[in-house]
Structures are given as structure tokens and as C-alpha cells.
Amino acid sequence: MAQKPSIPKGTRDFGHEEMARRNYIFDTIRSVFRLYGFNQIETPAMENLSTLMGKYGEEGDKLLFKILNSGDWLRGADRTMIDSGDYVHLTPKVSEKGLRYDLTVPFARFVVQHRDELTMPFKRFQIQPVWRADRPQKGRYREFYQCDADVVGSDSLINEIELLQIIDEVFARLGIRITIKLNNRKVLAGIAEMIGAPDKLTDITVAIDKIDKIGLDKVKEELTERGLTDDAIARLEPVLAIGGDTKTRLNALKEILAGNETGLLGVAELQTVINGAENLGMRAEVELDSSLARGLNYYTGTIIEVKARDVEIGSITGGGRYDNLTGVFGMPGLSGVGISFGADRIYDVLNQLDLYPAEATSSTEVMFANFGDQEASAAMAMMKTMREGGIACEIYPDVAKMKKQMTYANAKSIPYVALVGEEEMKQGKLTLKSMANGEQTLVTPQEAIRMVAGH
Amino acid sequence: MAQKPSIPKGTRDFGHEEMARRNYIFDTIRSVFRLYGFNQIETPAMENLSTLMGKYGEEGDKLLFKILNSGDWLRGADRTMIDSGDYVHLTPKVSEKGLRYDLTVPFARFVVQHRDELTMPFKRFQIQPVWRADRPQKGRYREFYQCDADVVGSDSLINEIELLQIIDEVFARLGIRITIKLNNRKVLAGIAEMIGAPDKLTDITVAIDKIDKIGLDKVKEELTERGLTDDAIARLEPVLAIGGDTKTRLNALKEILAGNETGLLGVAELQTVINGAENLGMRAEVELDSSLARGLNYYTGTIIEVKARDVEIGSITGGGRYDNLTGVFGMPGLSGVGISFGADRIYDVLNQLDLYPAEATSSTEVMFANFGDQEASAAMAMMKTMREGGIACEIYPDVAKMKKQMTYANAKSIPYVALVGEEEMKQGKLTLKSMANGEQTLVTPQEAIRMVAGH
Numbered sequence: 001m002a003q004k005p006s007i008p009k010g011t012r013d014f015g016h017e018e019m020a021r022r023n024y025i026f027d028t029i030r031s032v033f034r035l036y037g038f039n040q041i042e043t044p045a046m047e048n049l050s051t052l053m054g055k056y057g058e059e060g061d062k063l064l065f066k067i068l069n070s071g072d073w074l075r076g077a078d079r080t081m082i083d084s085g086d087y088v089h090l091t092p093k094v095s096e097k098g099l100r101y102d103l104t105v106p107f108a109r110f111v112v113q114h115r116d117e118l119t120m121p122f123k124r125f126q127i128q129p130v131w132r133a134d135r136p137q138k139g140r141y142r143e144f145y146q147c148d149a150d151v152v153g154s155d156s157l158i159n160e161i162e163l164l165q166i167i168d169e170v171f172a173r174l175g176i177r178i179t180i181k182l183n184n185r186k187v188l189a190g191i192a193e194m195i196g197a198p199d200k201l202t203d204i205t206v207a208i209d210k211i212d213k214i215g216l217d218k219v220k221e222e223l224t225e226r227g228l229t230d231d232a233i234a235r236l237e238p239v240l241a242i243g244g245d246t247k248t249r250l251n252a253l254k255e256i257l258a259g260n261e262t263g264l265l266g267v268a269e270l271q272t273v274i275n276g277a278e279n280l281g282m283r284a285e286v287e288l289d290s291s292l293a294r295g296l297n298y299y300t301g302t303i304i305e306v307k308a309r310d311v312e313i314g315s316i317t318g319g320g321r322y323d324n325l326t327g328v329f330g331m332p333g334l335s336g337v338g339i340s341f342g343a344d345r346i347y348d349v350l351n352q353l354d355l356y357p358a359e360a361t362s363s364t365e366v367m368f369a370n371f372g373d374q375e376a377s378a379a380m381a382m383m384k385t386m387r388e389g390g391i392a393c394e395i396y397p398d399v400a401k402m403k404k405q406m407t408y409a410n411a412k413s414i415p416y417v418a419l420v421g422e423e424e425m426k427q428g429k430l431t432l433k434s435m436a437n438g439e440q441t442l443v444t445p446q447e448a449i450r451m452v453a454g455h
Numbered sequence: 456m457a458q459k460p461s462i463p464k465g466t467r468d469f470g471h472e473e474m475a476r477r478n479y480i481f482d483t484i485r486s487v488f489r490l491y492g493f494n495q496i497e498t499p500a501m502e503n504l505s506t507l508m509g510k511y512g513e514e515g516d517k518l519l520f521k522i523l524n525s526g527d528w529l530r531g532a533d534r535t536m537i538d539s540g541d542y543v544h545l546t547p548k549v550s551e552k553g554l555r556y557d558l559t560v561p562f563a564r565f566v567v568q569h570r571d572e573l574t575m576p577f578k579r580f581q582i583q584p585v586w587r588a589d590r591p592q593k594g595r596y597r598e599f600y601q602c603d604a605d606v607v608g609s610d611s612l613i614n615e616i617e618l619l620q621i622i623d624e625v626f627a628r629l630g631i632r633i634t635i636k637l638n639n640r641k642v643l644a645g646i647a648e649m650i651g652a653p654d655k656l657t658d659i660t661v662a663i664d665k666i667d668k669i670g671l672d673k674v675k676e677e678l679t680e681r682g683l684t685d686d687a688i689a690r691l692e693p694v695l696a697i698g699g700d701t702k703t704r705l706n707a708l709k710e711i712l713a714g715n716e717t718g719l720l721g722v723a724e725l726q727t728v729i730n731g732a733e734n735l736g737m738r739a740e741v742e743l744d745s746s747l748a749r750g751l752n753y754y755t756g757t758i759i760e761v762k763a764r765d766v767e768i769g770s771i772t773g774g775g776r777y778d779n780l781t782g783v784f785g786m787p788g789l790s791g792v793g794i795s796f797g798a799d800r801i802y803d804v805l806n807q808l809d810l811y812p813a814e815a816t817s818s819t820e821v822m823f824a825n826f827g828d829q830e831a832s833a834a835m836a837m838m839k840t841m842r843e844g845g846i847a848c849e850i851y852p853d854v855a856k857m858k859k860q861m862t863y864a865n866a867k868s869i870p871y872v873a874l875v876g877e878e879e880m881k882q883g884k885l886t887l888k889s890m891a892n893g894e895q896t897l898v899t900p901q902e903a904i905r906m907v908a909g910h
Contacts, residue, residue: 005564005784008501008552013565015572016494016579023495035842037819037849039471040478044598045500045554045584046463046520065501068521068550070588074542082537087529095523097463099500109460110468117470119866121852124471129500133525143499156852158831165839279832280839329460364492376613377734384620384735387490394492397576397611411574 010134010142017361022145024360025174025346026127029147032169036162038125038149043106045129046097053098055105055328063133065142066095099131103148103340104325111152112329120153139344150338152325157269159337160302160321161276167306167317167339168277168284174346175355177309178316179285183292184270185299185320187253190263191290194256195235197228204228205293208240212291216240242290246274249288266301273302285309298322304339308349316345365452366416366432367409368395369402379420382430382445389449393418409435416452465589465597472816477600479815480629480801481582484602487624488580491617493604496579498561500586501552508553510560510783518588520597521550554586558603558795559780566607567784575608594799605793607780612724614792615757615776616731622761622772622794623732623739629801630810632764633771634740638747639725640754640775642708645718646745649711650690652683659683660748663695667746671695697745701729704743721756728757740764753777759794763804771800820907821871821887822864823850824857834875837885837900844904848873864890871907 007013014022030040046067053061069076073094081090100106103126111118127147134140149166151159164180171178192201203226207219214222219240223233242252250271257263274286284306292303301321308316319339326334350356366386368379376395383393396405409417419431424442432448433440443451462468469477485495501522508516524531528549536545555561558581566573582602589595604621606614619635626633647656658681662674669677674695678688697707705726712718729741739761747758756776763771774794781789805811821841823834831850838848851860864872874886879897887903888895898906 005506005568006503007499007506007564007568008503011499011501013499013569014497015569016496019495019497034818035845035847037822037847039818040474041471042469042474044462044466044468045586046466046598048461048463051460051462062525065525066523067554068523068546070517070520072540072542074537074540074545082529085527085529087527090529091523099522109462113460113462114468114470119863121863123849131500143501151852154852156854158825158835158850158852161835162850169842276832276835280835363489363494367492370613377731380613380616380731380735387624390490392490392492394578395613395617397606397609397613399611408574408576 008142010136010140012141012143016363020361020363021347021350021356022343024356025343025350026145026147028173029170029341030125030127032166032173033125033149035169036123036166038123041107041110041124041126042128043100043103043110043126045099045131047100047106047109049092049096049098051109051329052101052105053092056101060101064101065099065131065133066091067097067099069094069096100128101132102130103128103146104338107148107150108325108329111334112326112331115331121151121159122153123149123151125149139348141344145343147341147343148338149340150336152334152336155321155335157272157276157302160273160304161280163304163319163337163339164273164277164282164284164286165280167304168282170341171306172283174350176316176346176349176353177284179287179307179309180282181287181289181292181305181307182270182274183289183303184266185301185303186262186266186269187257187290188266188293190257190260190266191236191239193262194260195228195232197232200226200228200232204236208236208291209293211240239290246286246288249290250274253288253290269301294318294320300324300335302337311349311352313345313349315342316349317341364392364394364412364414366391366393366418366448367405367412367414368393368418368420368430369405370396370399371419371421372399375420375422375425378425379418379430382418382420382448385445386449386452389446389453391449391452418448463597465591465595467596467598471818475816475818476802476805476811477798479811480798480805481600481602483628484625484796485580485582487621487628488604490624491578491621493578493580496562496565496581497583498555498558498565498581500554500584502555502561502564504547504551504553506564507556507560511556515556519556520554520586520588521546522552522554524549524551555583556587557585558583558601559793562603562605563780563784566789567781567786570786576606576614577608578604578606580604594803596799600798602796602798603793604795605791607789607791610776610790612727612731612757615728615759616735618759618774618792618794619728619732619737619739619741620735622759623737625796626761627738629805631771631801631804631808632739634742634762634764635737636742636744636747636760636762637725637729638744638758639721640756640758641717641721641724642712642745643721643748645712645715645721646691646694648717649715650683650687652687655681655683655687659691663691663746664748666695694745701741701743704745705729708743708745724756749773749775755779755790757792766804766807768800768804770797771804772796817868817870819847819849819867819869821846821848821873821903822860822867822869823848823873823875823885824860825851825854826874826876827854830875830877830880833880834873834885837873837875837903840900841904841907844901844908846904846907873903 076093129143129145131143192198192204207222211219242249253267299320300323303320305315306317321337323335325336370376386393417433424430429442431440431442531548584598584600586598647653647659662677666674697704708722754775755778758775760770761772776792778790780791825831841848872888879885884897884899886895886897
């Protein structure tokens with residue numbers, strides 16, 4: 001036999017059990033998005049490289065999968081570049097398209113391209129794969145799904161509150177207990193101003209983002225390395241030390257930021273969002289975390305991060321408010337807020353906690369055994385009735401030994417086997433055998449529907 | 456403003472209405488597949504070029520989208536090939552991966568790669584996009600979805616019968632009246648033997664496949680060009696002239712093929728499949744069409760093609776039995792049968808016949824107007840109740856002029872607007888306004904759920 005074929009490293013096949021579980025996650029998220037008036041869109045897998053390049057930093061440009069131009073792709077290639085091995089500058093000569101790297105840039109492109117058709121505020125969600133030429137490793141793939149919801153064209157904090165409700169509802173439906181961590185970029189900016197280092201905002205946020213991982217001392221070391229004065233670091237310490245419940249934290253921040261307009265605005269926004277959500281009743285724990293920065297310069301207001309409470313794993317959902325999604329495509333000043341569910345990690349959490357409901361992973365409910373042509377014909381008529389009653393059934397297509405047929409039913413975890421032999425045919429009935437306890441019952445197809453549906 | 460960004464030619468964005476319609480089609484097909492015990496799988500968008508190349512003919516190889524190797528892709532490139540402009544042989548040096556071209560080859564690769572984990576017979580379905588660097592034109596895209604179901608590892612004709620039932624059920628649910636055309640490759644082979652031209656099977660099938668389009672005379676001309684003798688053509692004519700109902704056609708074929716083993720086996724298979732399906736009750740018209748060849752050398756038994764009866768359009772579903780899906784990957788002798796729903800054409804048919812049910816295209820059911828912070832808070836509490844009752848609602852997030860808010864509701868075709876002002880807040884009620892007839896009713900959120908759900 002020839003060598004087994006394989007798939008590119010970092011990519012995955014999904015068999016039917018994984019698919020059923022993934023569909024359960026996506027279906028749950030999708031139904032909640034819909035309840036909140038979000039509409040689904042899809043964009044093409046390929047985007048023009050002019051759309052993608054320069055949006056993810058230099059490193060991101062390298063990680064884009066690029067499509068070789070069709071036909072004579074070598075024609076436009078510059079000989080001097082070839083001779084000097086300058087593949088970086090040669091790439092745009094032989095490739096015009098790339099695979100999408102995330103859903104955010106294609107969404108921004110979509111909004112600008114279709115702005116005349118869109119009604120603002122525009123609430124969309126999108127569940128599609130993205131591709132990154134990252135070095136594959138455990139939990140990191142070159143093809144994976146993102147699952148984003150955004151509202152653009154409105155700066156009302158109602159949007160933030162509703163996104164928190166969505167997060168709360170999705171994880172309640174999935175049965176995952178979560179903590180929602182909140183912060184606000186304006187608070188971080190206020191702090192940077194307060195300690196006299198407004199130009200060091202990025203350094204400060206990157207450093208304090210690590211406080212959970214590396215601890216206070218290392219963060220202080222890093223801040224020194226990043227050029228903060230001892231004085232500035234000393235003035236930052238009370239912020240890093242903030243603790244207690246949300247109300248205490250908000251009050252502490254208000255005190256620390258007294259007189260700083262930006263910072264206080266951030267605190268007020270946090271207060272509105274947290275109160276708004278709590279008043280509607282949250283099952284999730286909502287926590288103000290002033291060290292939350294999500295390492296990004298992208299967010300301008302609310303910052304959201306979700307952690308599972310019963311599993312050690314990174315954030316399973318994140319998001320925030322941004323001011324300039326579409327500026328890079330020539331449409332400035334469009335404010336928006338969005339969240340992104342981490343499907344792969346949610347999948348892992350559900351697996352670890354064993355939280356998949358039986359319906360989510362089952363497929364065929366009844367397998368009819370095949371005893372021969374006549375019996376099979378009778379069985380197929382009964383299956384028609386049962387399928388009309390919503391029961392997923394199948395018949396073993398070949399007349400094989402009983403043992404082989406039962407092995408098949410077992411391997412597919414089919415809960416019931418139906419036997420239709422001579423006696424059953426006479427009576428227009430089937431013998432329904434439960435694979436769980438071996439019990440056999442002689443029933444009509446209608447009775448079988450009720451038995452299986454009640455299972 | 457900068458130039459509007461765009462997407463690669465031949466690709467599409469799907470806005471929320473198109474998405475809702477496409478989801479309706481895919482959800483319908485998916486639920487029927489499930490009732491018949493088919494399990495969903497997904498494979499990666501990228502496959503190794505060694506998996507894809509040589510599977511679709513020389514033309515197909517050209518139409519594959521190829522991914523440029525990451526990093527210094529120029530490193531492995533052969534200077535001599537570069538200098539001679541030999542991009543064809545250079546391509547494999549700079550590209551190892553390509554985008555999938557159909558779902559069949561990745562499925563075959565999947566079966567071989569996972570053969571030790573799979574239980575045969577293996578019934579899978581797969582709904583994913585494929586990519587072809589075809590010249591874009593009306594109705595032909597460079598990215599489009601395929602929607603395939605196959606059973607491999609069983610040569611029982613029960614599989615064919617069930618696939619016909621699936622086709623019948625899917626189109627009944629969609630409300631599309633169809634004709635299912637059937638033929639059998641063995642019948643075609645028998646005919647080629649009968650007329651003394653067994654080596655001309657491909658020429659004969661290609662030619663008679665065109666009989667509907669170009670007529671008998673042109674087909675005869677083409678057969679002559681393809682090297683068939685006048686005698687052979689004369690003996691073929693009775694086959695081309697077969698008419699009447701299915702029973703008459705089967706009998707005619709039996710007579711013509713008397714003494715030809717292959718051909719008679721094909722007729723018997725057709726008879727079993729057609730009788731089996733008809734006995735179970737088909738709403739579709741089932742028709743034996745001995746000119747049906749689907750231009751492919753791929754099928755070895757049953758050939759299936761579905762036409763819409765009320766719209767002029769090509770086939771909207773097709774499929775058949777094959778013997779050697781996985782041989783090319785070193786696993787010979789695996790028989791299978793499959794069908795493929797043409798989602799883009801089904802979409803067009805449903806649009807032309809205006810067959811989308813209201814639920815399939817609606818999104819938000821109630822928009823709450825926003826009169827200010829306090830009113831919005833009260834509204835959000837009511838929305839929480841209504842969402843728990845399964846009603847999709849949203850609040851206009853900003854405190855804007857009433858006209859602007861109503862324009863938004865209209866643009867999104869939202870059927871109800873809810874007004875919560877001072878009076879409503881006092882009573883814990885909302886004024887529900889029907890956008891269809893302007894009627895306003897003061898109701899509790901619970902009453903509103905019933906009114907909207909009953910809509």
C-alpha cells in the first residue's frame with residue numbers, strides 16, 4: 001500500500017463526534033447572538049493582500065498565507081530581486097491574495113465596502129475559520145475558527161451591557177461557570193498620566209498585564225527596564241495593590257484618579273457597565289481588574305476578558321471598545337465594541353468538565369438490523385414512519401452476520417437496535433432492543449418513536 | 456477618502472439576508488442527512504498539493520489555488536527553471552499546499568488516513584466551501600459551497616434508495632418540485648458492448664449526454680467524428696429513441712440488452728432502486744433516462760441527477776456510485792455512492808419561486824425604542840423576559856430622534872417596535888406597535904411574547 005496521505009501540519013480533520021461537539025458550541029452561541037438582534041455575515045476566505053498587509057504588524061505580515069497568482073505567476077517577477085534572493089519584496093509580485101488572518105480586518109473592509117447599504121448601528125456576528133502560518137504547537141493551529149460579535153456606529157454603553165449579557169447567557173447555557181473581568185482603557189491612560197508617564201502607556205499596560213503571571217517584583221523590574229522612573233513606579237504601586245470587591249475597587253480608583261479627567265471618565269464608564277449588567281441579573285462573577293490590558297493598543301474604552309472558574313486555561317472570551325476600526329480603509333471615526341468567543345478553548349473546557357449534553361454528541365438513535373431483502377423492505381417502511389416522527393435511524397445496508405451488525409451499532413454508540421424478522425413483519429411491529437440494558441420490547445413504529453424520544 | 460477596499464474577483468460577501476437564506480438551505484439539508492444516520496465531518500481548507508495534484512486532470516491542476524511556502528519561498532527554486540520561465544515545474548518548488556477543489560478528494564484522503572478508526576460502512580456528510588481559479592462569470596464563483604453525502608464500504612442498493620429518499624425529503628421540505636433522473640453506468644457499458652464499440656464507451660456517453668442540448672442529428676455527427684461506424688450508430692439509435700414511462704423504458708432496455716450480462720445487471724439494479732424508492736412513496740417524479748451520463752468516467756453503477764420542474768436551470772443535485780474512490784491513495788476496492796446538493800443553484804431556485812418561509816429571513820422580532828437612560832433600563836429588563844421567552848429583540852442603543860429609530864427598524868424589516876415611556880414604566884408594561892398595520896397595544900412583556908410568537 002502507498003504511503004498514507006496526510007494533511008498540512010497545524011491543520012485538523014474533524015470526525016463526527018468532534019463536529020457534533022463543535023456544532024453544539026457554535027449553535028449555542030449563534031442562538032444567543034440572534035436573541036440579541038445580531039445578524040450573521042460571511043466574508044470570503046481570500047482577501048486582497050492590499051487589504052491584509054500592514055494590519056497585523058511586521059510579524060503578522062509574515063504569518064499570512066499567501067496565494068500564488070494563477071497562470072504564469074513568474075511573469076511579473078523582478079529579476080534583480082530573484083538574483084538577490086529578496087523574497088520579501090518579490091512576494092507581492094507573485095501573490096495578490098491571502099487567506100484571512102482574523103475576522104476583524106475583513107469585517108472592517110466589509111463595513112467600508114458596503115457602507116452605503118448598511119444601516120447604522122450595525123450589529124453583526126461572524127463564525128468562520130482563519131489561517132495563520134504560526135509554528136504549530138499544542139493548542140495552536142494554523143486553521144481555527146473565530147466567533148465574533150460587534151456593534152459599530154454607536155458609542156452607547158448599552159452595547160457593552162448587552163455583550164456582557166450575551167457572554168453570561170452563552171456560558172450559562174453551556175454550563176460553564178465564569179468570571180468576567182472588566183477594565184477600561186481610559187483608566188489605564190489616566191493612571192499613566194497620573195504617574196507622570198503618559199508616553200509610557202503601552203509599556204505600563206504590557207507590564208501590568210503580566211502581573212498575574214510574573215508577580216509584582218518582576219513587573220517593577222520590567223517597568224524600570226522600560227524606562228520608568230522609580231518615582232513613577234512608586235506612584236503606580238497603589239494601583240497594582242487595589243483589591244476587595246468591585247465597589248471597593250471602583251472607589252479606590254476614583255480616589256487615586258481624583259482630578260484626572262480621562263481616568264475618571266473611565267471609572268464612570270466602568271460603573272455604568274457593571275451596574276447595568278448587575279441590575280439585569282448576572283450569573284457570572286463580574287470583577288473589576290485594573291491590571292487587565294489584553295496587551296493591545298487597539299482598545300479605547302471597555303476591556304473584557306472571560307475566565308473559566310473550574311478549569312485552568314487562558315481567557316475563553318475577550319473583547320472591548322475601539323474607536324478606529326475602519327480608519328485604515330479611509331472611513332475614520334467609527335466607534336464600535338465587540339467580543340470574540342474562543343471556540344477551541346471552550347471546546348477543551350467542556351471536554352474537561354464533561355459538560356456535553358447527550359443530545360449534542362448522539363447521532364443515529366435506532367439502527368435497524370438487516371436480515372434479508374424482504375425484512376429490509378419492511379424495516380425501511382417502518383423507518384420512514386419513525387423519521388417522520390423525528391427519530392434518526394439507519395439500516396445496516398448489507399445482509400451481514402448479526403455480530404458484525406451489532407459491532408457497528410456499538411462502535412457508533414447507537415442506543416437502540418430494531419429487529420424486524422418474520423414474526424415482526426406479520427404483526428407490522430419491530431423488536432426494539434436497548435443497547436444500554438439489553439431489554440427487548442415488541443412495539444409498533446409509533447410506539448417506538450415515543451420510547452426513543454423519551455429516552 | 457481612500458479608494459474603497461474590494462474583494463478578489465469571483466468571491467462574495469454574504470450579508471445577513473443572504474446568510475439567513477443560505478442557512479435555511481443548509482439547515483434543511485443537514486437535518487435530513489441526520490435523520491438518515493449520516494455524520495458530519497470537516498477537513499482543512501488547505502491540503503498538501505501531493506493530495507490534490509493529478510486528481511482533476513491537467514486543467515484541474517491549473518485551477519487549484521496554491522499557497523506560497525512560508526518564509527524564504529525562493530530558496531528551493533531552481534535557477535534554470537526561473538531563467539527559462541518554466542513556472543509550471545517551478546510551482547512545486549515554491550508551493551506545497553493548495554486550497555481544496557472539491558469535497559471528494561479530501562474525503563477519499565480522510566477515509567484512507569483514518570481507516571483504522573472508521574467503522575464501515577461509513578456514512579458521512581460535509582458542507583464546506585471549495586475554491587477554483589476558474590474564470591469568474593455569472594453563476595460561477597471562485598469560492599462556493601459544496602454539500603455532499605456519501606456511504607462507502609457497502610455495495611448494497613439500499614444506500615441508493617435512501618439517498619433518493621433524502622433527495623425527495625430535502626426538496627419536499629424546501630417546497631421545490633423535482634424530477635429525479637436515473638441511469639446506470641452498467642447499462643451504458645452494456646450498450647457500448649452491444650453495438651460492438653466497448654472501447655468507445657467514453658465517446659458514446661459524452662455524445663449521448665448532449666442529446667437534450669444538441670439533438671439526435673448532431674449527436675450522430677459527433678459519434679461519427681469520434682470514430683463510430685455507421686453500423687454501430689444505427690444499432691445505437693433504438694436506445695436513443697426509448698420513451699414512455701419508467702416501466703416501458705426498463706422493458707425496452709431489457710429487450711435491447713438481451714444476452715448482455717453487464718447491461719442486464721444494470722437494468723436489474725435500476726429496477727431494484729426505482730421500485731424500492733417508489734414503494735416507500737416518492738413525491739418527486741422519478742424518471743429513467745438512458746441518455747444520462749453526467750459526462751464522467753467516475754461512476755460505475757447508479758447515476759443520479761435532479762432537475763427543478765418549475766425553473767429553467769441546470770441540475771440542482773447529482774451523484775452516483777463509484778468503485779474506486781480511494782484507489783489513488785493506495786486503498787483499492789472501496790465501493791461507495793454519494794450525492795451532492797448544488798447550494799448556489801438551489802438558492803437561485805428558491806429566490807425565483809419566492810419559497811423562503813418568513814422565519815428563514817427574519818432576524819430581530821422586536822425593537823425597543825430608546826427614550827433615555829431610565830426608560831432604556833426599564834426596557835432592558837423587559838427584553839430580558841422576552842428573550843427568555845425566545846423572542847429576538849434589541850434596543851436602539853443611542854438616544855436618537857424617534858424618526859431615526861423608526862427608520863432603523865424599517866430598514867431591518869423588524870415587525871414590531873416596543874415603546875417604553877413614563878406611563879409604561881409605571882405600569883410595568885410596553886406599548887407594542889405592529890409595523891405592518893400601525894396598531895398599538897399596551898401589554899405586559901409576557902403578553903408581548905405570546906403576541907409576537909403567534910405572529
